[in-house]
Amino acid sequence: MIVAGPGSGKTTVLVLRALRHMLVDRIAPERIVITTFTKKAAREIRSRLIEWGEAIVDQATAMQHLDAADQAILRHLDVNRVVTGTLDSICQEALGSDRHADEPPLVTLEAFAANVILQRRGRLGQVFTANQAEMADFLAPFTFDGTPPSTVGEASRALVPIVERFIQDRVNVDAFGAASQPYAHQLIAGIAADYRRYLRENNLLDFSSLEEAILNRLQARRVPTLLADTAVVLVDEYQDTNALQEAIYFELVLATGASFTVVGDDDQSLYRFRGATIELFRAFVERCQNRLGIAPQGPLYLVENYRSTPEIVDFFNAFVREDPNFAPARIQPPKPVIRANAAASQMPVLAMFRPDAPTLANDLTGFLSDVFRGGGYRDPNGRYPDLLRRAAEGGDLGDAVLLGFSVLEMQRPFRGNPPKPRFAHHLRNALMGSGMSMFNPRGRSLRDIEQVEQLLGLAILAIDPPSRHGGHLFDLMTITNEAKFFMHRWVAAGRALLAAAPAPIYGRTLQQEVGEWNRFVLGGPNPNPKWSSRDWPFLDVLYGLVPWVPHFEEDPEGQVYLEAISRAAGQAAGFSAYSGKIVRPVDPIADEDHGRRSILAILRDVIAPIAENVIDVDEEIMPSVPRDRLNVMTIHQAKGLEYPLVIVDVGADFTMDAPKNRFRRFPDAPSATAQIEDALAPFTPELGPLRTARSGLDRSFEDLIRLFYVAFSRPQSVLMLVGCEKLRGWKSNIKHVATGWRQDQSWAWKDQTSYVGRRAPPIVSPPSIHFI
């Protein structure tokens, strides 16, 4: 067990250890398993493994005295065969590799599909409508902003994490749903049971049942082929392991006798909302002893930071030790303080605070333009000598990243107010105005993207053309008004594009393309030889239309959107009637119903979920970010990564002390996740008492401190905070953990100086930060 702060080489140790096992111990690469927490981090590990592995092999094979046998081993070594990924992706692959001939294939569902199934097959829709008061009351604390859900969609969003936790946390669901409990408990246990049954009967898995399935096999000693021969298990980011995952690791080690190495940092645990339980990491040595009967070596400590400048290391060290109330949440005994390896850089931690988001966006754009497009940025007051400038070789905007709690470019509509643009939106526009651009595919909802509107509008017109009376099939469906509203908007966008008669592609016009699908779905005469097939995947309709919306092929964000839509359409194959295909009504009498119903299924299971905004654009879709764009990412996604210049949004949009955004900066009530933990604790014999040892509010503060600690420790050369000027006001009442507020309402940024008898300055200026 290795425990150490950020940038100290934990991941590096794992990669080197894997290489040592291959090169020195001669363990075959496919017998080594390395897991981490995000797909981005997994890709990072794989690329380091290959890059360093190849370099070592090249050097070694060039050596004269190497004997022929060693030469041969090195030449045939395929580092690519090391099993790397997130635990979920490895479980998925393992299960796929392990199917008996008589077993049906298991399909893993994306979160949105699980959501749709919960609503429809878990009877959530019916139960919610019939028991709205009980359900809304019970679910209110678990919603995004604590308001009772008023639609089935909102209820399902609040319910999904609870249903997942039933498995992840190994909750005693019978006790939870027992008759003596509140009626809502019984209802929810019932919905969860129906949902699970549906998944089982249809050979579907969500992520928690996927992990459970692997655990069951390991326990039954039916180790999946992919893992059967495992000799080494290396786990990065172990602090974010949940109880189910811990059980998988222990069981895998017991079943295979593999060696087991975990690395982590208690201060960087960010995934409580996915069941991560820091207490498992803190008690790792003891838990290992109990479960494996072996006392692990460790905790071993790494103490030097190889990533960041000393100024940055000092800054995040001070930050994480600022609040005394956080100390008890950290690992005991405390790990040594991390210290910088490099010499002082003379570049202080920078901050840009401005009166409002548009001004901030403009000024930050100016700064980025100086650094990446111009001659560099120099402090006008000469406080530090160096010119801040892109790397001489290949430096570009992609060396910078903007990290925030959220990357949304529009505020969520609140109490019927129209959505307001957030900082990231202003920044997108400001960058564009200066000939730069950003990469933030998650910043906007799919349903609001102009090109998505066009594509889906065309797709609806293709498969659900208006009838003679002008209406569409979807008008008559029982889907939410929200969905219908957006679908009508898309149809208008699709019509407009059709009317503009864009240029033909390979001699084919858009009108022809749409017209042919119309004939297909209406069962008209058969003009297209490929229609000898009775049914066509809806994906083909989409891909047929894409060439007329070139954004999807030409723009990196467009590629991500298309991938997200395609996945939604592809997932339908797993759970939708007609498997995501449209059926051609060849024989009008016998077939008409299938044709029509297949279209309804697409509208309901693919199109409506996008219109209801339940399909998230996954940041992980895009393997690499274009080098010439400013990358915008949530802090969660940045875990384990590093960038030369990191800009952290510490409240660009917080112009006042609005209660609804307190949970993002200075909670006055336990977060939704902490409340779920509290509600389930009595039925979670093992984890419940561990977690509730600290109050829900304490845990919510902890999570924010860890979040910003991770953000502040990502940069290599420059850390820059951006925020709203009001956060700096001497009398600021906009409290934010990231700007030095402690849970006891005292303020580190302000406490340094005493102004007895003198007038306090209008704004605070902590000495460790240079405001520009």
Ligand SMILES: Nc1ncnc2c1ncn2[C@@H]1O[C@H](COP(=O)(O)OP(=O)(O)OP(=O)(O)O)[C@@H](O)[C@H]1O
């Ligand atoms: N011994 C070393 N000498 C020089 N550079 C190192 C050494 N160990 C790690 N590094 C470099 O330091 C940086 C941080 O290392 P790494 O990502 O392994 O740290 P980490 O502890 O996993 O960080 P985090 O906790 O933030 O994920 C990397 O760029 C890595 O190449």
